[in-house]
Amino acid sequence: MKLLVTGGAGYIGSVVAAMLLAEGHEVIVLDDESTGHADAVPAGATYVRGTIQDRARDVLADGADAVLHFAAKSLVAESVARPALYWRHNLGGTLALLEAMRATKTARIVFSSTAAVYGEPERVPITESAPARPTNPYGATKLATDTALAEHARMHQTGAVSLRYFNVAGAYAGPDGRWFGERHDPETHLIPNILSVALGSAGPDACVQIFGDDYPTADGTCVRDYIHVTDLARAHLLALDACDPGLHRIYNLGSGSGFSNLEVLQTCREVTGREIPSRIAPRRPGDPAVLIASSDRISAERGWRPESGLRAIVADAWQFAQGLAR
Numbered sequence: 001m002k003l004l005v006t007g008g009a010g011y012i013g014s015v016v017a018a019m020l021l022a023e024g025h026e027v028i029v030l031d032d033e034s035t036g037h038a039d040a041v042p043a044g045a046t047y048v049r050g051t052i053q054d055r056a057r058d059v060l061a062d063g064a065d066a067v068l069h070f071a072a073k074s075l076v077a078e079s080v081a082r083p084a085l086y087w088r089h090n091l092g093g094t095l096a097l098l099e100a101m102r103a104t105k106t107a108r109i110v111f112s113s114t115a116a117v118y119g120e121p122e123r124v125p126i127t128e129s130a131p132a133r134p135t136n137p138y139g140a141t142k143l144a145t146d147t148a149l150a151e152h153a154r155m156h157q158t159g160a161v162s163l164r165y166f167n168v169a170g171a172y173a174g175p176d177g178r179w180f181g182e183r184h185d186p187e188t189h190l191i192p193n194i195l196s197v198a199l200g201s202a203g204p205d206a207c208v209q210i211f212g213d214d215y216p217t218a219d220g221t222c223v224r225d226y227i228h229v230t231d232l233a234r235a236h237l238l239a240l241d242a243c244d245p246g247l248h249r250i251y252n253l254g255s256g257s258g259f260s261n262l263e264v265l266q267t268c269r270e271v272t273g274r275e276i277p278s279r280i281a282p283r284r285p286g287d288p289a290v291l292i293a294s295s296d297r298i299s300a301e302r303g304w305r306p307e308s309g310l311r312a313i314v315a316d317a318w319q320f321a322q323g324l325a326r
């Protein structure tokens with residue numbers, strides 16, 4: 001297949017692009033490098049640097065079987081500080097993409113949605129029918145985008161799938177041994193933050209801050225559901241087959257089990273063999289205590305199951321982080 005990957009210079013987009021290439025697909029990456037890195041685009045992909053608004057239509061005019069849409073802003077705190085930026089990039093970018101798809105008769109789209117659309121859950125594991133009540137602009141822009149996709153599918157007979165990711169981590173080694181992984185600036189995520197302290201790249205006196213230990217969980221720290229980025233990428237390939245004309249499907253993607261922040265820290269200590277200093281810091285505003293996915297729908301309908309657990313996720317993220325430090 002010939003596939004347009006928006007945001008293919010970012011973390012998840014570059015991993016999926018690399019895996020698509022390894023499967024023999026033709027890949028065009030479109031990225032404006034607002035947060036991505038040109039050197040993250042896998043060799044073998046055609047790279048177009050630019051915004052969706054400026055370039056998507058031209059790129060799709062050459063023909064594409066489907067779009068995998070990763071390009072978005074994804075920092076919760078930034079979205080609270082600058083909501084208009086998030087609406088413009090996330091919803092506005094997608095509307096421009098849908099318009100380009102309509103003009104070029106591109107029939108399928110798989111979209112990176114998020115667990116953040118559910119906000120503070122009433123119960124876990126979270127199914128796709130749980131109420132969607134985002135608690136920050138980031139989640140709100142993704143939920144609005146899901147709605148736009150559903151409407152576009154209905155109006156224009158496209159096939160659309162929204163994959164609602166829980167906590168994605170880990171890295172991918174391509175067939176040539178090159179690693180693709182997480183490189184955000186600023187980095188806000190727990191596992192890369194822990195590993196940069198383990199490496200010493202956060203500074204000699206740096207220590208991991210664990211945000212809050214007074215949550216209603218077994219050890220008082222937040223619980224999250226981690227999914228390996230390669231398991232996530234496989235789900236995208238399956239989702240392409242789930243793009244049926246006129247339909248918008250939603251699938252949650254997680255492992256179905258949760259790990260507390262202290263358990264993640266302990267796993268990182270075991271995998272790296274390093275001590276990794278840490279301290280308890282105040283709660284981070286807006287963090288729900290427990291987020292765990294039910295991925296029963298994609299499992300039942302598409303046969304998807306995660307293959308890698310937390311230890312493999314951390315081990316691969318560690319390989320990638322060490323490579324970056326060299």
Ligand code: UDP
Pocket residue numbers: 167188189190191193194208209210211212222223224261284287
């Ligand atoms: N977290 C932490 N220290 C960090 C980064 C994150 O204690 O340096 C916590 C965060 O408060 C949350 C969990 O780790 O409870 C997962 O946060 P992350 O930002 O990785 O993902 P999120 O669940 O917010 O999407």
